[in-house]
Amino acid sequence: MGDLRSPLSRAKGLGSAKEGTGHFWHQRLTSLLLVPLVLWLGFSLASMPVDHATLVGWIAQPLVTVALVLLISAVFYHAQLGLQVVIEDYVASHAKRTVTLLLSNLVCLLFGLTGVVSVLKIAFGA
Amino acid sequence: MSQSKHPTSPHLQIYRLPLTAVLSITHRITGVLLAFGCVLLVCVLAAAADSASTYQAIVPHLQSWYGQIFLVGLVFSLYLHFCNGIRHLIWDVGYGFELDTVDLTAKLVIALAIVLTVATWVVAGAG
Numbered sequence: 001m002g003d004l005r006s007p008l009s010r011a012k013g014l015g016s017a018k019e020g021t022g023h024f025w026h027q028r029l030t031s032l033l034l035v036p037l038v039l040w041l042g043f044s045l046a047s048m049p050v051d052h053a054t055l056v057g058w059i060a061q062p063l064v065t066v067a068l069v070l071l072i073s074a075v076f077y078h079a080q081l082g083l084q085v086v087i088e089d090y091v092a093s094h095a096k097r098t099v100t101l102l103l104s105n106l107v108c109l110l111f112g113l114t115g116v117v118s119v120l121k122i123a124f125g126a
Numbered sequence: 127m128s129q130s131k132h133p134t135s136p137h138l139q140i141y142r143l144p145l146t147a148v149l150s151i152t153h154r155i156t157g158v159l160l161a162f163g164c165v166l167l168v169c170v171l172a173a174a175a176d177s178a179s180t181y182q183a184i185v186p187h188l189q190s191w192y193g194q195i196f197l198v199g200l201v202f203s204l205y206l207h208f209c210n211g212i213r214h215l216i217w218d219v220g221y222g223f224e225l226d227t228v229d230l231t232a233k234l235v236i237a238l239a240i241v242l243t244v245a246t247w248v249v250a251g252a253g
Binding site for chain 2: 050111115
């Protein structure tokens with residue numbers, strides 16, 4: 001069995017999907033990053049008045065801007081990886097699965113970008 | 127897949143799922159829900175980036191009774207997924223697989239998610 005694989009492919013250990021344990025590892029890394037960020041976001045939003053000026057003033061603080069960009073990037077990457085597993089498990093037809101995966105990835109990318117751009121627009125006051 | 131004559135066990139419609147199994151499928155469901163929650167968060171951010179009036183058009187809905195019910199559900203889903211995710215991370219490094227521990231941490235996850243959700247509204251009420 002093992003004879004069919006080249007020594008290089010065995011050494012790299014990336015398997016037929018060429019990703020190895022990358023998916024699993026990235027899901028865990030993003031979750032670790034999100035532990036402090038989610039607590040911070042949840043309780044920050046809860047503790048401040050809901051008016052526009054307060055929210056915008058808060059987002060425009062440099063550290064908040066950076067943390068929000070980090071959070072939005074991590075959360076949509078985490079969501080994309082998670083949705084991928086759910087789709088792979090429950091969408092049986094190969095064609096439907098491929099299309100659903102592409103759509104899911106696209107939606108995650110679009111909303112992730114929209115979130116980051118919105119935060120940056122507020123931060124730079126454009 | 128062809129139907130087999132073999133008995134299947136556990137049969138999900140009869141078998142009473144252990145708490146850990148319930149939490150496992152709940153982790154997936156809340157994960158999918160939270161993806162939509164993230165989309166909502168981005169919509170609010172985009173509205174705030176657009177203008178004060180666009181933002182103000184959304185806020186009353188979030189403050190209404192149906193908005194609050196939705197937000198309580200979303201925040202509880204968030205903290206359930208959050209706490210159970212930490213439980214998964216602890217499993218990933220090899221701890222907590224004993225049946226007693228698994229059952230205890232399952233109950234702890236639910237309790238902590240409730241505490242964090244209540245704490246969020248306490249903080250919001252005080253702020």
